[in-house]
Amino acid sequence: MNRRTFWGFTLPSVGVMLVLMVFPLVTTLWFSLHRLKIEDIKDGGATWIGFDNYRELLGDEQFWAALRFTLVFVAVTVPLHMIIGLGVSLLLDKVTKGRAIYMAALLLPFIVTPVVGTVIYKDLFERGGLLFWLYEVITDTPFAVTAGNVKWLIIIQSVWHVMPFSMITFFAGLQTLPASRIEAAAIDGASYWRNLWHVVLPHLRVLLLFVALISIMDAYRVYDSVFVFAGDRFTEAHTLQVYNVEQVLDPNIGRLGKGYAIAVLNIVGIFVVLIPFLYKSYKDQIAERL
C-alpha cells in the first residue's frame, strides 16, 4: 500500500482524533494557567494567573485525599480481580458441561451499565435489600453505609464489575495452550500447582501484562461507580476523576480552570506509569516493519 492510499484511508479517523483529542488537550494545557469560571465561558473571561491553580491544588487536602484513595483503589482492585479472574478461567477450562451457561452468567456484570450495576448493588445494602436483611439477622444490628466502609463497598463492587474481563481474556489465552505441553508435564509427574507455575503462567505472561495494563488505566480513571456510591454524602471517598468533575460542575465552585489543572496532573500521573510500556510497543511496531 502506497503512502497516498494510506493517508486517504486513515484521514477520517486521524482527522477526528486531531480535532477532538489533540486540540482539546492543547486547550486543557492552556486554560489550566487561567482563572476561568463556568459562568464566564460565554464572554471569554479567562485571566492569566500562571501556575496559581497548580499551587492551590498542591495545598488542597481534598486533592491529596482523592489521590490517595485512587492509588489504594488501583492497588487493591487490579490484583484482586486478576487473581479471581485467573482462578475462574482455570476452573472454566476444566469444566466442559454447562460451560456456555456459566460464561453467560459470569459475563453479566461486565455488560450491565456501570451506573445501573452500582445502583442495584447498592440497593442490596439498603433497607429492603437482601444483604441488609442478612446482616440484620446475623448481627442483630441494621447495616449502615458509613464513611468507614463505603470505600470497601466501592472496591468490592468494582471487582464484581471488571472480573469478567480478565476471566474471558485468560480463558481465551488458555485455549491456545497446546495440550501436548500439559501432557508432557503430566508424564514427568508434575503436580497441578507445579504445572500451573511452570507451564500455564509463563504461557499467559503476555496476557497477564496486557490485562494488568488495561485494568490499571481503567481503575485509575474510575468514575461512574464511585460517583453513584459516594455522591455528595461521602466526599472522602471521591477519586481523582470525581473530584475533578465536581470542582467544575458543582454550582458553588464551578472552576473550569482548576478542573483543567487537575486534568493535566492526571495526564502526567498516568503517563509516568505508561511511558515505558508505550516505548516498548513503539519498538515492537518498528521491528514489525523492518
Added chain:
Amino acid sequence: MRFFKIFSRHTTLMILVVWSILPFAWAVQSSIKFTRDVAQREPVLWGYETTSSAYNKFWLDDDEINMYSVMWFIVAFVVAAAVIGLVGRWISRGGSTGVKQAVGTVILAITSIALVRVLLIWLRERDQFSLWESEGGLATTLGVVATIVFGILVPILFIVFSFIERESGWPYFSTVAVVLGIGLWWFPRVFEVEDNYWFFVNSIIVTVLTMLISISIGVLAGYALARYSGISGAVILIIALAFRALPRTAFVLPYYFAAQKLGILDTRLVIVMALVAVNQPFTIWMFRTFFMDVPKEMEEAAMMDGATRLEAFRKVIVPIMWPGIIATSLFTLLLAYNEYLFVRVLAPTNWTLPVAIVSLTAGESSRTLTEAAAASVSITLPIIIVIILFQKHLVKGLGAGAVKG
C-alpha cells in the same frame, strides 16, 4: 475422588455465578414488589403484585393504565417487525445483493410507514387514541389476537433462522430496525409517556449514530494500518494507544468549554461526537488486529483483475470481516449505551438513560426501591438481549484483542 473433584468445581463455579448475578436477580424480584415509600422500606421477602406498577411509574405519565396493554403494544410491533422482516428476506432470497436488497428494504419501509399512518388516521377519526384501552372495539381486539396467534410461530422460527444465517440476513435487520423505529415513534402517541421514554429514545439515537460513524471510519483506518509499512503508521498507533489511556475528564472538560462556546451544549450531536472521538483509538487497534489475520493475497488477487484498492476492500475484505465488525460494534454499543460521565457533563437536561437512573436514585427524591429496580431492569434488558444474541462474537472479540496484545 474424581467425582468429588468435578463436584467441587461445579460448586465453586455456581457460587461465583450467584455472586455475579445476585444484584441483578434481586433487582428483578424487587421490581415487581408492592411499591412502598422510602421511609417504610422493609426487608420483606414476599408481597409481589402483578400489575408492574413500578415499571408504569418509570415509563408512563398515567397511573391508571395497566402495563399489560403496553406489553401488547410491544408484542404487536415485534411481531410486525418479524413478519415484515421475513417478507424482506423472502424477496431478497436467492443470492441477490446490493441494489436489489436496498430497493426492497426501502419499498418495505415506505409500505410499512404508510400502513401505520393509515392506521393512525383511522384511529384518530374514531376519536379513540388508545387502541388497547378501548372498551368497545371487539374487532380491534380480535385483530390483535389474530395477529398474535399467527405471529407466535412465525417470529420464533424466523428469529432462529435469521440468526443462524446471519451473514446473508442483513436486509432483515434494516427492515426490523425500521419497523421498531415506527413502534418507538408511535408509542408516545398511544400512551402518555414520562420523560424517561425520551431519554430512552436519546439513548438509542446516540448509540446507533456512534456505532455507524465510529465503525465506518475506524474500519478504513484499521485496514490501512494493517497493510501500510511506513513509520507514520507506527506513530499513529502509539499515539492512539496513549489516548486510550487518558482519563475521560481530560476530554470532557474541553468539550464542555467548546460546546458552551458554540452553543451546542445539550444536543445529541455533541455527545455523539465526543463518543466517536474517545472510541476511535480502541476501534482502530481492534480492527487492525482483525485485519492482520486476513492474508494480503486476498485483495491482491482482486486488484490484479483490475479492481481499485477501495473496490477490493469493499468486495473482498469487508464480506469476510463481518465477525470482526460485529465484535467491534458490540464494544462500541456497550460504550455508547452505558456512557454516564459525558452525558452528565455535556447534556444538562437532554439525558440518556444512565443519567436518568442516577438522578432517580440520588438525593432526597421520593423514589421507591421498587421503582429504582424497575428502572434498572428496563435499562439493562435491551442490552442484555443484544449481547445474548451476539455473545459468541463478544467473547471472540475479547479473546482476539487480547491474545495478540
